[in-house]
Amino acid sequence: MKLKTIAVTCSALMMLSGASAVMAYDGTKCKAAGNCWEAKPGFPDKIKGSKYDPKHSEKELNKQDAALKAMEKRNADRVEQFKKTGKWVY
């Protein structure tokens, strides 16, 4: 485990050092453990405000969560009824 930790640390340090600047792009440059994505040459690392900004609607983005919460509530009501009566009513 210790060897592995050392190896990972060395690897991360190497990637953060100037040596990485001369290495070819391979999509990976660790900023932190598990956070290693690197934007492709010519592409932004943030797309908001760029020509690739999908301009998501927050209202649309929240619909899935709202749907799941509503289902959870309906399911909980069904379970409560089932526990009281022994009969499942959909």
Added chain:
Amino acid sequence: MREMHHSRWSKIGTALAVSSALGLMSGMSVANDKLVELSKSNENWVMQGKDFSGTHYSTAKQINKDNVKKLRPSWSFSTGVLNGHEGAPLVVNGTMFIHTPFPNNTFAIDLDEPGVIKWEHKPKQDPAARAVACCDVVNRGLAYWPGDDKAPAMIVKSLLDGHVVALNAETGEEYWKVENGDISVGQTETAAPFVAKDLVIQGSSGAELGVRGYVTAYDIHTGEMVWRWYATGPDSDVGLDKDFNKANPHYGQKGLGTSTWEDNAWKIGGGTNWGWYAYDPQLDMFYYGSGNPAPWNETMRPGDNKWTMTIWGRDLETGLAKFGYQKTPHDEWDYAGVNVMMLSEQKDKNGKMRKLLTHPDRNGIIYTLDRETGDLVSANKMDDTANWVKKVDLETGLPIRDPEYGTRMGHRSRDICPSAMGFHNQGFDSYDPKRELFYLGINHLCMDWEPFMLPYRAGQFFVGANVWTYPGPKGDRQNGIGSGQVKAYNAITGDFAWEKMEKFSVWGGTTATEGGLVFYGTLDGFIKARDADTGKLLWKFKLPSGVIGHPMTYTHKGTQYIAINYGVGGWPAVGLVFDLNDPSAGLGAVGAFKELARNTQMGGGVMVFSLDGKSPYDDVSLGEYGM
């Protein structure tokens, strides 16, 4: 608002986990022990993977290398449904349970007289579900729970329109029915439920519509939700144990479900889990893979996009993740890693006995992890033609990419291997513990890929890439054949004991037996048996339609049977099923399988084989009204 949401969920999650743990500890082992016993018996096939380890291996050996050529049809059953028939029937205590794709009918058949249907369950569901299914209207099968003193034995199934239903296994009557997905926002269900202890684990489908993946546990007795955890978002939603990835901190630990996404893109970030599960009763952990990030267009989602594409090891009772290993950070190819998890106990290269998990991923790499810690033990190419990655660094766990095969806006990337369909997709493969070999059904497919921008609208397709798929370099691209392989793999040495090419993808997976045989079905409608040691083809039979499910075997009254679903469809056959001709249609599948329609047509049913075709109907008086 978000903070309130997080803290509320965190509290609810904790409360549910505690109440669940308390509830499950009373009498929990009774049903589980029954299930374990049933899974050991060759008379039964009680779960899709044969056993909790997902070995898909039977110790039955009446049918063996010497006599397999005498296999003949014993009896058959038409489901009356077309479209792709994935998964396999279950057999429990003399009854076969058969499922279908949408409309998700279920049949119980008495093995003493298979011509009579004991009961049938035909659910009413919203037909609009068909319009939001990404890749045909498939279903991967049923789960069984053996019952206890509080509730009867049950068959559990998912419906395409998002419901999970528990049926009385004796009568087929609905015991409970819950909503687990809403098709109006793209959430569907195609995965087989997985039962362990008194919990029904259900995955989610719909990443091609931007569905944020989630895994849910329901109490089998009441249908009550016990826990639900997501693939993306805040840690309190993802469900991370306090020691998450403690043994492998370089995999990443806290906060990454949001910090590896831009703004709120994680809310529509995919990571659905419509594949298979395995469970280790000793560790009380279960395992599965989360799938591709959404949309497919990588330029629209900067970041590593955690925790899509992840092998999860979670505690069963709380659902909290002990480890998560992301195989394809920032996926650019739709390598949705929901693939089968097969558990084995083997000595590693240093001679140390390990509890292992082996997972043939869609990205062309077959991974083996220590399933207690998540340590990466091996990661090898399933075929040397995989080119997006040079290798996986076992120390860091990171794939070393070849940028030549990356994808990006404004560019058509060519000759990427594997294709989006992967070198391995939803097939359930097998592990022979004596030979220490995994038998892999493989796709040999590569592709061109060109992304495009599109807005997100809940309930609408959110893909953002045109794909052209074709057989890989070892196949015949011009004629659309040579798109499949079958291989025998040793996860410790990384060697392949044997490998064979197939005309089409081996989509459904393999089943191995102590008879020294490996069975599988083919898209063009054959069931085949190969020698487990050499790969030599020993037997085959042409079925009424192509196969995308996996074989199973059971013994009834002293006779060993092999059964398999037929019914071509699923992603590889969407062109055939929906009569599509544009090679890039069907998310890129149509061109790759343009030849398939000359080999098979739609159908749907189960075919059962035995030596010399031995059958209950050898007694010709069986079922007769008058002789």
